Structures are given as structure tokens and as C-alpha cells.
Amino acid sequence: MIEKRKKLIYLIITVMVVAFASIGVYYWYKNAYFVSTEDAKVMGDLVSVSPQISGKLLELNVEEGDTVIKDQILGRQGVSNPQETNIDPSVFRAPISGIVIKKQGTVGEIVSPGQTIAMLIDPNKLYITANIEETKLANIKQGQKVDITIDQFSNRTFSGKVKYVGQASNSTFALLPTSTSGTFTKVIQKIPVKIEFDKSDNTLLPGTNAIVNIHIK
Template identity: 50%
Template sequence: MKGKFKVLLAAGLVLILVLGGSIGAYFWYNYTHYMSTDNVQLVADFIKVTPLASGKLLEFNVKEGDSVVKDQILGIIDAGADSGAASNIRAPISGVVASKTALVGEYESSASSPTLALIMDPRKIYLLANIDETKISKVKIGQVVDISIDQFKGKKFTGKVSSISQASNNAFSILPAQTSGTFTKVVERVQIKIRINNPDTKLLPGTNAIVKIHIK
């Protein structure tokens, strides 16, 4: 009976060592080959729709969510009350109307470049990830990235690191640097841009994601 117990005990110890070694190897491999962060947001470049002439807005025929093509006429401005001239308002790019603030009947001054609407290209949505300054040296342009987007549970996306900021986020802050004697050192973050290889046109800018960068 004692011999059987010793055999079972030895087998249990071996199993624990194997499992522990496997878990350790798994975490070591992931630590050395990947870098993960959930400090990530989807971003789109919003292009402003502005009038080329001043005058009363006579028409604006698109709404949020509408698809438009470059140079499509979106609205018309009465550019001269006396002459009756009209100026067309055209789409600066092809894409989707993300927001609309234009109100028919309002006077719009081209000198102040009023934003009548914002258009984005849903095929060019990208990710901005914030990486700790202590880890940024491991990130290189061109590295493969595995992407999980909160909006699409269970669906996997891939991408590549396309650019790395040349300064920390704090360097662009409008607040002055802390100069008092109570300075507290914090880990700064550096922003990187990730291009999505297989974007979905239903992706929503401003939503969250998790990325795993292949650093090896």
C-alpha cells in the first residue's frame, strides 16, 4: 500500500512539474513574442464640408449615414442675393456622412469656414494604441498585429504597425509641465498607428479594441 502511495505521489509531483513548466513556458513565450494592450481606439479621419462662397444655405440634401462620392453636390448656397448666383457645395471625398450641422436658411460665411458636415471613409478606419514608454522600443513599423474589436465579439482582425509617434502623448498636452517640488514620476505613453488589413465598413470610430503585437 505504501509503495502504491509513493508511486501516486511521484506521479502527482511529475504532473505538477509538467503543468507548471508548460504554464511557465506559455507565459514566457507570450511575454517574449507578443505585446498586448487594451488602451486602443478606432479612429477615422473626418473631412470637413465647407462652403466656397458666403450666402444663405438654400439646400442640403444629405443626412447622417448617407454614402456620398467625391464631388457629389450636397447643397446649394445663394452666393449673391442681388445677382441670384448660386454656389454648389460638393463632397470633398467619397465616404459616409458622419455628422451634419447644416441648417437650411442659415447664412454661412466662407471666411469663417463653417463645418456643414463631416465625411469619413469607412475603408480607411485605423487604430491608435498607447504603449508604455518602457516598452515602445520593442515596437517596429511593419510588425503584424492581432486585433479584437469590442463591437464585433468573436471576430478576428489583423493589421500592421504603420507609424510610431516621435514624442509621448504628454508632449502634446496643452497643460504646462509640472515644475513644483511635489513632482510625481509617471509612466508616459507613446501612440502608435495600426492599419487594419481587413476592415469592416461597419466599424465605428471611437469604439474600443484590444491588440496583440508580434514583437518577434
């Protein structure tokens, strides 16, 4: 009976040692061959649609989710002093081909130049913005292979490459200072890294979460 207990204890200890060793090897491999982060999102360049002149918005012929082509007329506004030119300033057009992701104008309101009427994005030019800790940045280089998992499609793996490593931390562009003269707490800064997909996928949604594993070896 005692011998059986000893064998059971030895077996449990052996299993625990193997398990801890496996975990250690896994984390060593991950840290040695990858830089990983869950602080990443699917992004795209947002393009705003704005009127050229001031006036009442008479028509807005798009809804959120609509696909438009470049130079397509999206709406029309009233003009108090029309001018004889080849370009009709009362209409506003799509600056790019893409999808309307936000409609902000309302028919009947007075709009002015620079005011955003709608936001467009090109679904074929989406990318990943990953925020990498400054202590790991030395290992990141342009062209490195990246494995990408999107929360929207957790059962799929996408591939990409590092396109651009940011030249300033995210806190550089913060509206509020990160510390005052009286207090200081050192915080690891994060640098934005742009990752391009190897193949575009217009089913992805901008702003959704992603996990990236950047191959550094």
C-alpha cells in the first residue's frame, strides 16, 4: 500500500514537472520568436464628404452601408447666388469609391464648407494598427510576417506584413499631459505599428479587435 502511494506521488510530481516545463518552453518560444499584442484594431482611412458652399441641404441620397463610386453625386444643396461655371457647386460627390459608414447630414439643415455630411471608407484598403510596447520595439522591422486573428472571425487566421513603425508614442498626441511637475509615474509607452493584409477582405469591419503575432525570427 505504501509503495503504491509512493508511485502515485512520484507520478503526480512527474506530471507537474512536465507541465511546468511545457509551459516554460511555450512562453520562451513565444517571446523569442514573436512579438504579440491584443491591443490592435482593424482600421481604415476615413474620408469625409463636405459641401463646397453654404446652403440648405435639399437632398442626401445615401444611407449608412451604401456602396458608392468615386465622383458619384451624393446630395444637393440650395444655392442663393448661383454662378455660371462648368462645375455645379450645389452638388457634392464621393471623393473615393467605398462604403458609407456614417451619415451625419439631415435634409433641411443649413450646411457649410468643411462640415462633414458623410464618412466613407474603402473596404479594400483596411489594415491593422497594433500598439507595441516600447521595450519590444527594437525587434520590429518593416516587412516582417504577421499572423492576425480578428475577434469578428475568431475561427480564421489572416496574414500580413509590417508596413510602418510609428515614429512617436500614442501619448505624444494625447490632449492631456500624462504627468505634472509634482508627480511622476513611469509608464511603458506604446508605439503604433501599421500592418497590411496580404489579401484584402471587405467583410472586415473597421474598429473591430484583433490579436497580432509578429514574427521576429
